[in-house]
Amino acid sequence: MLEFDPNHSHDLVSSGEDRIAWARAHMPILAGLKKRFGNERPFEGLTIGICLHVEAKTGVWLDALKTGGARVIITGSPGSTQNDTAAAINTWEGVTALGHRDETFEDHLDFCRQILAEKPDLIADNGADLHSFIANEPEFAELKDSILGATEETTTGGFRLREDLTPFDYATWIINDTEAKQIVENRYGVGSSVVDGVMRATNVMLHGKKSVVIGYGFCGSGVAMRLRGMGARVVVVDRDPMRQLEAHLEGFNTATLVEALEDAEIVITVTGRERVLEKEAFELMSDGCILANAGHFSTEIDLPAMESMASDVKQVRDQIKQVTFKDGRRIFLLSNGNLVNLAAGDGNPIEVMDLGLALQSLSLERLAQKGRSVEAGPHPIPFDIEREVARLSLKAWVR
Numbered sequence: 001m002l003e004f005d006p007n008h009s010h011d012l013v014s015s016g017e018d019r020i021a022w023a024r025a026h027m028p029i030l031a032g033l034k035k036r037f038g039n040e041r042p043f044e045g046l047t048i049g050i051c052l053h054v055e056a057k058t059g060v061w062l063d064a065l066k067t068g069g070a071r072v073i074i075t076g077s078p079g080s081t082q083n084d085t086a087a088a089i090n091t092w093e094g095v096t097a098l099g100h101r102d103e104t105f106e107d108h109l110d111f112c113r114q115i116l117a118e119k120p121d122l123i124a125d126n127g128a129d130l131h132s133f134i135a136n137e138p139e140f141a142e143l144k145d146s147i148l149g150a151t152e153e154t155t156t157g158g159f160r161l162r163e164d165l166t167p168f169d170y171a172t173w174i175i176n177d178t179e180a181k182q183i184v185e186n187r188y189g190v191g192s193s194v195v196d197g198v199m200r201a202t203n204v205m206l207h208g209k210k211s212v213v214i215g216y217g218f219c220g221s222g223v224a225m226r227l228r229g230m231g232a233r234v235v236v237v238d239r240d241p242m243r244q245l246e247a248h249l250e251g252f253n254t255a256t257l258v259e260a261l262e263d264a265e266i267v268i269t270v271t272g273r274e275r276v277l278e279k280e281a282f283e284l285m286s287d288g289c290i291l292a293n294a295g296h297f298s299t300e301i302d303l304p305a306m307e308s309m310a311s312d313v314k315q316v317r318d319q320i321k322q323v324t325f326k327d328g329r330r331i332f333l334l335s336n337g338n339l340v341n342l343a344a345g346d347g348n349p350i351e352v353m354d355l356g357l358a359l360q361s362l363s364l365e366r367l368a369q370k371g372r373s374v375e376a377g378p379h380p381i382p383f384d385i386e387r388e389v390a391r392l393s394l395k396a397w398v399r
Contacts (some may be wrong), residue, residue: 016088019056020063027354028396029389033361037068040273042365044069050119051112051129051263052153053080053342054097057353059089064361073109073118075099077126078298080347105298116140120265122364123150127296128160133173137164144169146182149367151175151360151381155186155217156272156296161378169376173363177380180390181356182218189352190341191222194268194299195230197345198208201319201334202290212260215271215295216243223270223294224252235260240244259286266290266317267346268340287329298337306331319344351397358389 024031036286037043048065052058054076074089075098084088086097098111112129120143131150134140150172152161158174175181199206206317211232212225224234224247237260244254261267261284269276272295279302285291293300307313312324319340321333335343347353362385367374 007098011095012084012087013091013319014088014315016056016059016082016084016086018192019082019085019356020088023056023342024060024063024193025349026350027057027357029354029392030060030064030361031360032392033358034064034067037064037240037361041069042368045123046117046121046148046368047071047073048122048124048232049115049130049363050074050124051126052077052124053077053116053126053339053347054086054089054099055080055082055342055345056085057357059085061357061361062095063092065364070094070366072096073098073115073120075115076106077296077339078103078105078108079335079343082239088267109191113140116143118346119143120145121146121148122367123147124153124360124364125150125172128157131157131161131168134168137282140331148371149173149364150365151363152378153356153360154272154296155219158378159272160395167377170372171374171376172177173362173367173381174378175356175359175381178359178386179248180359180393182352184393185348185352185356186226187222189348189356190219190224190270190294191224191226193341193345193348194219194270194292195226197265197340197343198268198290198292198334201292201340201344202315202332204290208233208268209265209307210263211266212237212264212268214238214257214260214267214269214276215273216247217241217270217272220270221247221250223268224250232266235264257281261285264289266292268292268294269293273294273351274299275302276300278302279309282306282309282325282331285329285331288332290332290334292334292340293337294340296339299335301333305335306333315378355389355393356398357393358392359385362388 048070063351070097081099089097110188147170152174211227212235214237216236216238227234236254311326316322319335323331363381
């Protein structure tokens, strides 16, 4: 049995319903898909297990899947779940949301296990968390033979599926491989929402501040762009010389990590890799540096190493921990290293996620129809799906 608390207060549920209604009013692409799904019922009799941030835009998506006949079970990530949104979702027949705002990473892993225990027919993953359990835990090995197909949302998940996890006997379509996801959601959506999250958390002025962006993929380039738009002095760090050249040609200063951290006032990691910042980096940071993560996992920052160096750690604002080192320097860590745009803000703009979740919806529909006849392993989503979503977006956005 799934474990969740259905006894949410009326006020919490009402707040979640209002959040979802506001998002729904600005998501015309999913509105059209929901109408079609209601007529065609492409997910009839299927269970969809999802690991994706539980927030208002996701709620609109789950409603469309439910209308298409799916039974849906979802969990988010540490720090990203909106409690009121989850409460509202848990009042819907056929949909279960697991998790809460203050869950630990261990809680998150347990929620993932609960989802897989329900033997989903399709999965929509985030960071390859569900895939990792299927690959590594014997109790879920049978899912390799029963799952029709899967999607993966993120850069991090794409890395893990291609580099770390054993091959699967079903197709996993990487949403992040699409131009639509990379350009619209990652560059413009993540760029805007990360800077918004930093500003909400800190209430500091960005103008004139030396701001270091570590990682210049589509997300990192968007963050750098938005920081510059707010008047920050942006320095880009990336190990790939082509990404360095791209940043240079966009007019950003580029530097090594050691060079960039000197006198940095704001540092944001956006790489999708683990332990990008370790003990040596913390030793270089100046007093008062604000540190945030915009990559999928908090492990981009070596938090255990940071804590081992600290003489004192205290919460100074809702989303800010002051970490004081033994030499007296202070680093201000945002959102415990979790995704700053979701933990300190509302995530990507609504319209951007309308596009991104339409990619998810049409991919899951195709996998439900074609199942094991699709080539196994991690691949980009079919070209025609991406172009259809681009067409729907233009129709919805261009006046």
